[in-house]
Amino acid sequence: MTDEEYGVLRATAALWAGTSVLITDGRGRVLVQRVDYRDTFLLPGGAVDKGESPSQAAARELEEELGVTTTVDRGLAVDWVSASAVDAPPVMRFNGEVLHVYDGGTWDDDQIAAIRLPTHEIEAVEFAEPARLSDLMSPSDARRALSALRARVNAAGTVLLENGRPIAPTVLDTAGILRTARALHHYPFHPSPAPGGLPVRQSWGYLLAPDGRVVVLLDPATGAACLPGGRPESGDHGDPVATLRRESRKEANTEFGDPLFLGYLSDPDEPCARVRFAAALTSVGSATADPSTGRAYTRILATPEQALELFDWGPPATAQLAAVHRARERLGIPKAARQAVTELTVPTTW
Template sequence: MTTASAPDDIPGVEMKDEAYGALRASAALWAGTSVLITDRRGRVLLQRVPYRPTCLLPGGAVDKGESPARGAARELEEELGVAATVTRGLAVDWVSPVGRAAPPALRFPGELLHVFDGGVWGDDRIAAVRPAPGEIEGIEFAEPAALPSLMSPGDARRVLSALRARINGAGPVLLEDGLPIAPTVLDRVGVLRTARARHHLPFHAGPVPAGLTVRQSWVWAFAPDGRVLLLLEPDTGAPCLPGGTTEPEDGGDPLATAVRECREEAAAELGKTRYLGYLSDASGPCARVRYAAVLASLGEAAADPATGQTYVRILATPEQALEFFDWGPSEAAEQLAAAHRGRAALGIPEAVHPQPVTEVVRPTTW
């Protein structure tokens, strides 16, 4: 038999099967698989292994005749003693021959490495992990911003890209040496490369008690499709809800603070508002108020007078928004429930989730 010429061959030339097979084998790559797992705070599960100075995701080489998804499930069971079915891909990374520090004797030809979503694990499932003796020294959960200090550079890039793809909700992404070939706004700004502030503050769905100072006022600002406005610092990728610190000009009115800050930070004008409650901060002590509001319009982006920086404005579902923060599992869930109650009271539908995050770059009125 003969086979049509390979793409790089002269058009019209036919090759014998043996020659064509040899040609393709000469360009063959390794195949690898890994699983990205987070805890309820959004920290990434890493393995410590005796044969490398850096940490790894669970995973390894794909066996002959094995699919990457089956290989990922097998590796989870072999390395962590956890039986799981892996069905959702996050990324496929082409690791170039120079993209991995491999000993020359390995003759590393490059690798196609699949990253699968292992989901969010609760305390019970984490407690059930049984690291393979002699192969896995232990596990730890790491803040995403700490990955570059714990993993090899290529591995850290790949995991952060996969994390952003999971948040973005647009499906698997294609990477080259850990970087997406079609970067989203989350990649461009570098979301999760800066340590998230740890704000595990209890939420109270009621009025601020007399005598407790209101220090800040923040807004869940809902677009008509049920998504909320988030602001990203352009230099660090750090996120925040629109809002900020009370000023004398606000006359002691937290809602006035919220309206002013939304205008200054995001050129955002609010419509109807609804009070949600407050976070109690014992370090002050003080209260940090939360509102839900209708997002009426966004003007031309401008520098925030308080910081001098022009925030990147994105729309995300409320569930996606929580993945940008470390608010604590129960605290975040309570605030999310309050935000949805406020959304419903304002007559705004629930957003389809997941869906891709959208950057707002032009003035928009709803």
């Protein structure tokens, strides 16, 4: 085959090249754009122009669409988009696309205030709860955005997708995290004992493995995440540590050493305390079904920072995270490096 013949052959299989950027706010909501040429929302981004690299195209699109000049240098996902996955008119001759998704980071209030929209194409931007992406975006765009967001939380590097679906799903993908709305709990955190007379309605714990990561429970039915713990029962005799031990055994089949009290959350709608502890894990057994739901939680180890990305606890979460790390240091446990989450499947004793 001559060079010319080879070039013609490859040209018949050529795909479009595109790029998009995943940006979140401090609450983990995703920036999406309403455009004047589609009835669904999009991530910032667009086509890669001739002679551009995908990262250069991503930076150019951010400047054109949001008025923001920045470097885009961390990939989250590369998606192979088939021709059948996009409802493109025949006259467009869409033959498929390779679309690169980059990490635009978490933007603070000043960065968000600096957004300047062009006079055409981009009509508005908003930050959407991840669970709303499937309502706002086309099915393939929503799958891609959620897969990229899970890849960012998982911190395992760039993932490969086909029509928005990972070809090697992680536990976060199989559990479907962030596909249902996260409970909005922006309760004030108080790093002090709860006032006398204030009833304790919840006792949750940051159960720390020797590497500094904590146990997080994923509901297989909804993808919702929570920490081990629960509501007090009469058999706990008013002891929140007893509540935590009972609930963590029931939900996660875990045992832990003497816990350290972190503080409590006050609920503006109910006069109660939601207490928080930290403790060193001593053992993890096989997964068992929660008697109250009949379902076995998927148990993962994640850094405390990754765990908070799965919740919508608002600004008070910063103070709670600081209390966790103070307790971790007192327990003699190192700070975990950001890394891929690990599913707990094999019984382990420390």
